[in-house]
Amino acid sequence: MRRSLVVPVVLLLTAGGLLPLSAVAQAKLSSTNTKARNLWEKAQDQAKSRDFEKAIETLSQLNQKFPSLGEPYVLKGSLLKAMGENQQAFEAYRDGLTKLPVDATRSNDYFTLGELAMTFGEYQTAADSYRKYLKTAAKTQRNTPRAQRQLLNCDFAQKAIAAPIGIQPAPLPQPLNTFRFQYFPVLTADSRFMLFTGRPTAESGEDLFVSRQNADGTMGEPVSISPAINTSYNEGAGAISGDGKTLVFASCDRPSSVGNCDLYISRRTGNVWSKPQNLGRNVNSPEWDSQPSLSADGRTLYFTSTRRGGKGQEDIYMTTLGTDGNWTPARNLGSPVNTSGKDMAPFVHASGSTLYYVTDGLVGMGGLDVYRCEQLAADKWSIPQNLGYPLNTYENEASIYITSDNRRGLCSRSKATVAGVKQERDRPVELFGFEVPKEVRARETSTYTQGRVYDAFTKKPIKADVQLYDLNTDELVQYVGSDAENGEYTVVLNEGRQYAMYAAADKYLMRSLSFDYSDKRRFDPLTLDIYLEPVRSGRSIVLNNLFFDSKEFALKPKSRTELNRLVAFMKQYPDVQVEISGHTDDVGSDDDNLGLSQNRAKSVYTYLLSQGVKAQRLRYRGYGEAKSIHPNDTDEHRQQNRRIELRIL
Numbered sequence: 001m002r003r004s005l006v007v008p009v010v011l012l013l014t015a016g017g018l019l020p021l022s023a024v025a026q027a028k029l030s031s032t033n034t035k036a037r038n039l040w041e042k043a044q045d046q047a048k049s050r051d052f053e054k055a056i057e058t059l060s061q062l063n064q065k066f067p068s069l070g071e072p073y074v075l076k077g078s079l080l081k082a083m084g085e086n087q088q089a090f091e092a093y094r095d096g097l098t099k100l101p102v103d104a105t106r107s108n109d110y111f112t113l114g115e116l117a118m119t120f121g122e123y124q125t126a127a128d129s130y131r132k133y134l135k136t137a138a139k140t141q142r143n144t145p146r147a148q149r150q151l152l153n154c155d156f157a158q159k160a161i162a163a164p165i166g167i168q169p170a171p172l173p174q175p176l177n178t179f180r181f182q183y184f185p186v187l188t189a190d191s192r193f194m195l196f197t198g199r200p201t202a203e204s205g206e207d208l209f210v211s212r213q214n215a216d217g218t219m220g221e222p223v224s225i226s227p228a229i230n231t232s233y234n235e236g237a238g239a240i241s242g243d244g245k246t247l248v249f250a251s252c253d254r255p256s257s258v259g260n261c262d263l264y265i266s267r268r269t270g271n272v273w274s275k276p277q278n279l280g281r282n283v284n285s286p287e288w289d290s291q292p293s294l295s296a297d298g299r300t301l302y303f304t305s306t307r308r309g310g311k312g313q314e315d316i317y318m319t320t321l322g323t324d325g326n327w328t329p330a331r332n333l334g335s336p337v338n339t340s341g342k343d344m345a346p347f348v349h350a351s352g353s354t355l356y357y358v359t360d361g362l363v364g365m366g367g368l369d370v371y372r373c374e375q376l377a378a379d380k381w382s383i384p385q386n387l388g389y390p391l392n393t394y395e396n397e398a399s400i401y402i403t404s405d406n407r408r409g410l411c412s413r414s415k416a417t418v419a420g421v422k423q424e425r426d427r428p429v430e431l432f433g434f435e436v437p438k439e440v441r442a443r444e445t446s447t448y449t450q451g452r453v454y455d456a457f458t459k460k461p462i463k464a465d466v467q468l469y470d471l472n473t474d475e476l477v478q479y480v481g482s483d484a485e486n487g488e489y490t491v492v493l494n495e496g497r498q499y500a501m502y503a504a505a506d507k508y509l510m511r512s513l514s515f516d517y518s519d520k521r522r523f524d525p526l527t528l529d530i531y532l533e534p535v536r537s538g539r540s541i542v543l544n545n546l547f548f549d550s551k552e553f554a555l556k557p558k559s560r561t562e563l564n565r566l567v568a569f570m571k572q573y574p575d576v577q578v579e580i581s582g583h584t585d586d587v588g589s590d591d592d593n594l595g596l597s598q599n600r601a602k603s604v605y606t607y608l609l610s611q612g613v614k615a616q617r618l619r620y621r622g623y624g625e626a627k628s629i630h631p632n633d634t635d636e637h638r639q640q641n642r643r644i645e646l647r648i649l
Contacts, residue, residue, distance in 0.1 A: 029071050030100075036066045043075065052079045070099030074109055081112070090116040094125060107137035111147060118150060118366045121394030123161075126366075127154040153366040156386070157394070160365065165388035166437030169411055171430050175221045176211060180204070181429045183412035189242035189296060189350055189404050189448045189492050190525065194219055196412075196431060197236030206236035208249060226273040229266060237291045241298030242350055242404070242448065243480055243490035247273065248301060250290035258284040263292055263303060270485035282329045283319050291399075293346045296446070296492035297478040301327070302346040302355070311338040312361055316346045337373060337381050344368070350404035350492045352477070354442035355381065358397050365389065368396040370411075374443045387440050398429070402436055404446035404492060409436045445495040449515070449526040452487035453503055456531040461487030464505040464532065471498045471545065471558040489530075493517060500545040500561045508532040509648070510569060512562060514544040535573055540581075540647035546604065551588075553599035555607065563604070566646070567611045577649040580604045582622040585638035590624060598622025604644060619649075 029040040039062045046055035056079055062072040073096025080089035093113040100106065110133040117126035130147045137144060171177055181199040194211040207230040209222040224230050225238075229249070238249040245268045252261040262284040264276040278284065285307035292303040299321040304314050315338045317330040332338060339361025346357045353375050358368040362384060369392040371384035386392060391400070391411070401410040411432050453464040463484035468491050470477050482489040482503070493499060498518050504510040511530050533539040545562035546555065555563070570576065582597030601620035608618055630637035 027071060027075050029069065031066060031069055033066065036062060036069065039065075040072065043072070047075070047079060052083055055079055068099060070096040072096070073099070074106075078109075078112075081116070086116060086119060090120060090122070097129075102132055102136065104136040107133050107141070108143075110136065111143050114147065114150060118153070118394065121157075121365075123154045123157045123366075123394075127151060127158075130154070149363075150366065152363045156363050157365045157389070160386070160389040160392070163388075164390055165439050166391065166434060168390045169409070169413070169432035169434035172219070172410075172433050176219055177427060177430045179209075179222075180427060182209075182427075182431050183429050184237050184291075184345075184399050185410040185412060185431050186238070186240055186293075186347075186401050187403060187410070188240060188244040189446070189490055190450060191403060191408075193240075193244050194222075194410075195225070195238050195240050195247075196222070197238065198222065205232070206234040208235050208238045208247075226266075228273045228275055239292040239294040239301070241294050241480075242296035242492045243298075243450070243488070244268065245480075245483065246294060246298030248279070248292040248294055248303075249276075250292065251276075254278075259286045259289060261288045261290050263289050263301075269483060279327055282327050285330075288314075291345045293348050295348055295352055296350045296404075297480050299479060300348070300352070302333075302348055303330075304344045304346065305330070311335070312340045312343055314342045314344050316343050316357055331379075333381065334379070336383050342368065345399040347399065347401055349402055349442035349444075350446040350448075351442050351444035351494045353444045353494070354402075356387075356400050356402065357384075358399065359384070360396075362386070365392045365394055367394065368398075370397050370400045372440065372442075391434070391440065402440070402442055404448060406436055406441040406445045409434045409440070446492050447495070447517075447525050448490055448492050449501075449528050450488070450490040451527050451529040453482040453489060453505070453530045453532065454487055455508075456533045459531075461485065462505050462508070462532060463487075464489075464503045464508070464530075466491060467502045467504075468493070469500045469502075469561045471500050471561055474558075474561050474564075498558070502565060503530045503532060505532055507535055509535055509539060509541045509646075510565065512541060512544045512565070535576060535648060537648050540645050543604075543644045543646055546600075546644050548600060548603075551596065553596060553603050555603050563607050563611075566604070566608060567613065570608065570613045570617065577617045578619075579647045579649055580608075580618065580620040581627075581645040581647055582620070583627055583641060583643050583645065584625050585628070585641040586625045586632040587638065594622055594624035596622070597624050600644060 029037055039058055043055045043058040046058060056076055059072045059076040073092045077089045077092030077096060080092060093116060097109060097113055110129045114126045114129035117129060130151050133147050179198040179200045180202050183197050185194055185196040187194050192213045196209055197206050198209045199206055208225040210225045211219040211222040214220050229235055233251050233254050235249055235251045238247060240247050247266045248263055250261050251264055256278045258281055263279045265279055266273045266276045285305055288306040290304055292301055294301055302316060302318045305317050306314050310332055316333045318333060319327045319330040322328055339359055341359055341361025343357060343359045343361060346355060348355050354372055356370060356372050358370050360368050364386050370387045373384040374382045376382055395414050398412045412429055413432055414429055453462045455462055464482045466480050466482060466489045467476060468478040478491055480489055480491060493515055495517055499515040501513040502510050511532055543562055546559045580601045582601035584593040584597050601622050605618055605620040609615060628641045630640055632638050632641060
């Protein structure tokens with residue numbers, strides 16, 4: 001039997017079980033009518049012989065001929081439940097118990113009706129049943145804590161339904177949702193590619209599929225991601241980086257497995273995916289590891305595991321890619337994220353600041369609900385918040401995805417079941433989409449810049465490192481590589497931040513770029529091709545992340561990111577000699593501008609000296625307004641004329 005990548009225990013199956021014979025023997029009929037008692041005893045004998053269908057037929061006769069008797073309904077309900085017919089069992093228990101007085105001998109029946117009612121979102125019936133159970137059952141009964149917890153869920157659910165957040169998710173249109181099962185949808189940062197797990201038929205194993213966005217914004221026909229990925233084993237529950245070049249997925253029972261289901265990684269160059277590699281024992285355990293979620297740059301991984309030492313049945317773990325290329329030992333996210341219940345299906349938003357996941361360990365709608373929490377600091381998370389109705393329902397929610405711009409959401413869910421209504425379920429699990437309500441959005445909205453990195457002379461693509469720093473904290477927040485074949489890169493940027501971005505490759509001058517999104521009025525995606533100059537005499541670059549107050553030459557603190565990159569460059573190329581050149585716009589006198597440009601260049605020169613760069617490798621010079629790169633006719637042009645350059649001597 002193939003192991004599931006979605007959950008360690010399949011949650012979508014109807015819960016059934018064997019009916020204890022003692023329960024049949026102990027069932028008593030309140031009527032003294034001879035015909036009724038004969039039918040009752042006949043049904044009991046049939047049930048004891050495990051001929052449940054015949055017993056149900058006999059009990060149905062009793063229901064028709066003696067509709068006021070509650071016991072036949074309850075016994076029929078117990079038989080239907082044992083057969084896995086939960087919808088009919090719910091109706092039978094409900095109809096039977098309403099005909100009978102509240103009695104301590106019925107306490108387990110009240111609990112059973114409460115559980116069945118919860119599976120169909122019949123919260124008022126469930127609440128009434130749990131209250132009767134708690135009133136009649138001994139305080140030491142093992143189901144007492146659950147009944148108390150379910151009462152809280154009933155109260156929460158009824159309030160959530162009365163105050164919905166957003167609108168009901170809708171199934172995604174064709175050519176999506178044409179498989180028997182489809183779940184765990186995710187997108188690249190630019191939403192051009194959708195990755196999901198699919199089973200085309202009931203007999204199919206799990207595979208990864210990709211749908212590409214058409215020019216009109218619709219999604220194209222899903223295709224297998226790659227023969228290098230999909231095999232005769234189950235592959236699914238995939239996660240993809242923002243640039244679509246790093247894939248982590250789960251697969252079970254492979255020869256290279258550490259446990260029964262492990263996480264594997266593959267990287268894309270051009271259109272070709274590499275052979276998947278097991279993430280190893282720092283990440284995988286001897287148990288079930290699945291449901292990964294990658295940060296935008298593909299260097300932080302969240303996932304679900306049933307390994308020992310956790311807080312509950314399933315817990316969420318994280319690991320990061322170190323500078324040595326190895327993943328750090330996975331660590332449990334701990335409280336308040338993980339609970340004593342099932343904590344599963346993590347999704348980290350492209351901004352990196354908000355985590356979504358499903359759990360049944362917190363008060364909610366009664367099953368697995370989706371919650372969101374925010375990262376407050378390293379290894380510290382806010383109290384998880386339930387996303388409310390209708391994103392959460394009485395059914396088990398499987399996963400959620402929120403686009404980088406916080407506008408659209410995706411999820412996968414079972415088709416709704418309604419008590420007493422038999423439904424055809426040609427596609428039991430489908431992909432859904434929805435507009436993201438304000439309350440559900442990630443703390444930070446993201447956009448992206450993407451393009452290609454080229455050699456400035458040959459115009460050929462370059463494999464380069466592209467790094468993004470938060471200028472206010474000097475923190476490296478993203479680190480991606482451009483594609484060796486086509487030079488493509490994608491970097492995610494968060495609203496309200498100011499960034500320095502660097503593209504660098506061996507034997508090339510780094511390219512310094514600046515993004516200021518502290519002004520939220522301008523926050524659209526950018527297409528930006530980058531051309532790198534070889535480290536060659538006469539070549540120069542503009543240092544776009546050096547900052548001065550107006551008419552001042554002291555470097556501001558947020559210049560430290562750029563300054564440290566300059567120091568690293570000088571250490572990387574110990575034979576290179578450079579000139580630091582200062583330039584201004586035409587505002588002010590020529591003499592003042594010349595002196596200001598000279599002093600600003602000297603400030604950079606002095607910093608490099610203080611970091612051990614030898615004076616004979618450096619010189620500085622101010623040019624004032626003499627070498628403007630644009631006419632001084634607009635504020636934007638003047639800003640670009642005010643600059644510091646690094647020129648190779």
